Amino acid sequence: MLIALFSSFFQDFRSYNFFRDVAYLLKPILGLLVGYNFCKSVGKPAIKTIIHSGVALAVIHIATIAFYYVVFGIRSMNELRQYGGYFDDYEIYVLVLLMFYKRFDIGLKRTTVYLFIAIISFSSFLYLARTNIIQVLILVLAMKGHLRMTKRSLSILGAFIIISTLSYTAIYYSYPQRNARGLEAFFYKIKIAPIEAFKTHINEDDWKEFNDNYRSFENIITVKQVTGNGWFTIIFGEGMGSTIDIGREMWTNDGEYIRYVPALHNSYMTIFLKSGILGVLLLIYSIYVVFKQPRSDSEIIRNINYLLVGSAVFLILSNWVFMGFYLKLDNKSIFIGFLLCYKELLLKEQKQYENE
Template sequence: MKITIPNNWFHQFLFILCIAVPYLDNFESTISVWSLAFVLTIQQKYSVSLFKLIIPYALILLIAIVVSFYYDYQKYLVIRDITYLCKPMIGFFLGYQLCGRNFQNAFRLIVKTGVFIAVCHILVILNAIFIYGARTVADLRFFSGYFSDYEIYTFIILLFHKQFQLDYTKKTLRIVTLIVGFSAFTYLARTNFIQFVILFLALKEYLVISKKSLSIILSIIITSVIAYSIIVSTNPRRNADGLEGFLYKIKVAPMEPFKSKINREDYKDFNDNYRSYENIMTVRQVTRDGLIPTIFGKGIGSQIDLKQEVWLGDMNLRFISILHNGFMIVFLKSGLLGIFIYLFTIIYFFRKTKSDKPLVNSINLLFLGTGVFLFVSNWVFLGFYNLTETKSILIGFLIAYREKMNNQ
């Protein structure tokens, strides 16, 4: 078999590396690799469309920096917050730059990267089962990760391969779709399931308002309500293993991020609704300091006091500066003004770029689904601010690809 090395192998490697490194769950490694790749691929010209997405993130950061001058925060926390809030912007720039070096094989590279991530994930799962003896859903997720937005995007692109003009053989397509789909499913992440449904509906054009789309969405809502009612009626146990444990997480999901009153003394109530607890404490501690912090936030370096130590990641923390909710972290750092600006980063994806090219229209539909999904993602997983997310690179990549297609 003849092995050929593509001329742009280095930039393909950079793309795969930048997508893969956040899965190591080490923010310092991620920001270091992304920053180096950004410098290595920097270009002279960028589009207005890209800056329309990035400017709101820059304004949120600017407001937070200015506000922080009125507080005396630790320098470490200030520097850390700046890197956190810069991450989406670096990702967008990086994806945009890498597309220019990988335009001819763009979607094949996206799929190749997704397959690589999926294979690594499956190997980690096998290692967790046979080496560490993982037997429960919680154990598997602990060892192999809690979600993977990128694999869902890859899976959707494979399912709609004709719309994205992928010319794999039927056998190859079947194999890679099975690998990526299996890996994505085994995360058992509720948010990823929602992401898949939203993106699937978007590519089917069911998110474009019409009589047909409204009837389909209504049918999905009714089916979901019935399915949820059945799950509730089975009363899955809180500490159950396997499928029953997963069903319990679905049972508590609708109220988990929206509860307005939580008993800290009740371990069950506190843990099942921790995301809501973060939101409550954030709103309470920002607004209690008056109108100015409510409008402009408390700046870079600010933290929330949880009133007790909580096991987060790999350590016990009482004071946190990074939350689970994208809207709340923006509110903490830059107030209501920041949230108002932040909404433009979501509205961006609802703007359709006119084109007579089917592939561009498919990207538009993918962006439409992304915009809808961001409301969910920001509420429970920080959206593009999530420390382990990689979709900001993919979005920047697709923005550049769409522009190059339109300019041909």
């Protein structure tokens, strides 16, 4: 953020665009602080509040989907996601906590845990979100300890990659159609996922190719714009208030047409636009800080470390495809802030116990 602020002194952008970017870049920090200070003020019982809030979000989501399904007769996957929401990383975190409830000091009955798992699982399924599926798989692998570089974990990861490849191949050759409904529409999204955000050339005149690969289009335009403005913007970015010109007006999920885009789906590219290579390196370093957790003899702290390591791995992907912490609707920063504070509380408790 400081790099973007520095770069802004050499640019001339509208005040509204400048302060909008201040809000964008402050959001991850505020989310982490909210989660951290909530846990700090409530203490260890905060974990129950985190779980209950996740269940509440799931119930609201299910009720919303049911309302639009019954009252308005909406059946299209795209419309259901438009009204019900596209994903919820927070619910997935709570789901993983509940799946491994014996490893955490949750204090809930088994029947309650199973009920909560059923509610959140159903809600998560209704999002039909590819990123949430990947998120739960990464976090479960992390909780099993398979993200550590051991012989056993490498063999399990290898098997996971093979199974994933075979599953994707089966979906690909089932030839799901672009304008299909229900699960077939979801399978089409899975089919295009591996190349959707990684293409380096797009035919802008082919509206199907353009829409399916819009994330890649944003990346291509950003790299051209930033590198075309010289070494200073490559290193320090264009600053707060900067936008990319996509060359046409596009309808957004916010219900408006926009041509000059202030934030992209790809967080790395957004930071590259605002803060240059230095900002991208700091973003990568922040993910590394979350990943690099010290070893602990405490089982519960070790499991929190597993969850943080899984979060770091997921953030690599989340930042690439859906803005990571910077998305306006993102709530996982609150959970990770809570998790960092919860770990601190447990470490303090452990030290007090050792000193007695």
